[in-house]
Amino acid sequence: MTKVIVIGAKDHTVNCLNEIGLTAVLVQKPGTVSEYLTRIAVEIFYCDYEDEEEALKTVEKIMEKHLVAGVFSFTELGLYPCALAAERLSIRSNCNLNAVLLSRDKYRMRELIKETELNNIDFKLVGEVEELTCFFNQIAAPVIVKPQQGRGSRGVFLVENECQLSLALQHARKYSDGEPIAERYVGGEEYSVESLSKNGDHTVLAITKKTTTGAPHFVELSHIQPAPLGETIRKSIEDTIELLLTKIGHLTGPAHTEIKIESGKIYIIETHTRVGGDNIWKLTYLRTGVDVFKETFVSVLGLEPVNSLAITRVNAGVVKFILHESIEVNSIAGLDSAASIEGVDCLELNVRIGDRIKNPTNSHDRLGYVVGLGDSIADAERIADRAINCIRLN
Missing domain, CATH: 3.30.470.20 (ATP-grasp fold, B domain)
Structure with missing residues (x-):
């Protein structure tokens, strides 16, 4: 059977590849392996894969011992080491290094959007309170302060008055070593978009409506599919996602893009070259019948197309x-x-x-x-x- 490397595997990921006739050699952090993974994996190599050199050495060690067809990751912290290994070791992967680096860096993403016809927002790197104060006064509107490479709502703070500037900067710095980024706060409704790319062709699978706790931290409370949207705005969202993913160079695999719609305009908040967390990926599968994991393995490895399982799709x-x-x-x-x-x-x-x-x-x-x-x-x-x-x- 064909073997692949999976970095940061979950039970459902490995189950999917097994169902299409693949086997997995896993790269896992200690303490992240279930009984199922222990039983089903060809072999498990333990390392802190956030350490890029350690991750590379581990993948090299696997390739010396096993004949593998590709290296994959679908988890946030596994994307970069996976993309790096794929590029350095010339092995097929769903993780493209340029796309991963751009999607992780909120400042670089904003600079990239400036080069397109997509709607952008005012933004600035703010290393000091004085810089944040200047930006806040310049745009004369609420601003979001967040880590340049943050995740999971960590370090996010809405500033609505000058008294909050210092606190917002301190909060963002707790979750990032680099300079935080400040952006004009975009009002309106918040959505996420699940897509699947195959060799540079992008298809939107689902749009999810989000609710959050609101200011100041915006912790997500619920995800709702399908988002109640009209056909015109839905088509505009699809066009926006296709342009964005093409611009960052995403080729094959899922993507999860967060957007807001304010006064009829679509604004990109951030994008990730992975499935949506918080079980959004599962909602998408249950509603569409599209298994993005299987589709990704098949597309990257050039295998026969997946025959969709006969599931009862939900409304x-x-x-x-x-x-x-x-x-x-x-x-x-x-x-x-x-x-x-x-x-x-x-x-x-x-x-x-x-x-x-x-x-x-x-x-x-x-x-x-x-x-x-x-x-x-x-x-x-x-x-x-x-x-x-x-x-x-x-």
């Missing part, structure tokens, strides 16, 4: 996140009742008795999630809400 789906005010957890109840509700696809609670919960300032502070499926958005939301209301933390 609507939501991911809702579980939050709670600051407490120390003494008891947990209602999980089995919540999971048994018809229409609940999956549920996860990452809390144990004795944990101290804090008010969320980024996505990693959320306690868990429920995926609800229904005939309509209202049905799916009602199912997810009912499940969350069953869960009791004291």
Whole structure:
């Protein structure tokens, strides 16, 4: 059987490649391997793959021992080492180094958008409070301050008055070594766009509506598919995504792009050359029947096209996140009742008795999630809400 390397693998990723006749040699961080991965992988190599030299040496070691057809990653922290290994070692991959570097760097992305007809926003690198103050006064509007290469809402802060400038800069710096970036705050509704690229041809699969906690940290609360949008704006979004992905040089594999629509104009917030997190990828599969993992493996390796599994596609789906005010957890109840509700696809609670919960300032502070499926958005939301209301933390 054909072997591939997967950096930062998850159970569903390896299951997908096994279903199309591939086997996996894994590069994993210690403590990130499930029983399933231990059982199914050809071999597992442990390293901190965020260390690029260590990751390269590990991939080289694998290639000396195993005949592999490609190296893949679908996780945020695995994209760069995967792309670097692919370029340095001349091996096929879904990770393109230039596209990964551009999508990770919010400042370079803004500079790139300036060269296109896409709508851009005012932005500036701000190393000092004086620079942020000058930018804030110059645009005379609220600004978002965030790490230049941040992720998961970490370090994001909305500045609405001068009293918040120093705090915003300190907050962003906690999550980044480089200079933070300040951008004019874009109002309107927030969406994410899931796409699949094959040899430079880009197809939008789904558009997801998002809700957040709002200012100052904008932690995501829910994802809703399909986003309730008209055909005209939907087509404009598709054109925007195609131009953006072509411009950054993304060739093959999934992409997850966050946008906002303000006064009828589409603004790119950021893009990632991976699947959408927070189970957005699963919503997309359940609604479209397109398995982006299998499609990516097949396209990169030049295999026979995937025969889509006969799944019952759903009309609507939501991911809702579980939050709670600051407490120390003494008891947990209602999980089995919540999971048994018809229409609940999956549920996860990452809390144990004795944990101290804090008010969320980024996505990693959320306690868990429920995926609800229904005939309509209202049905799916009602199912997810009912499940969350069953869960009791004291």
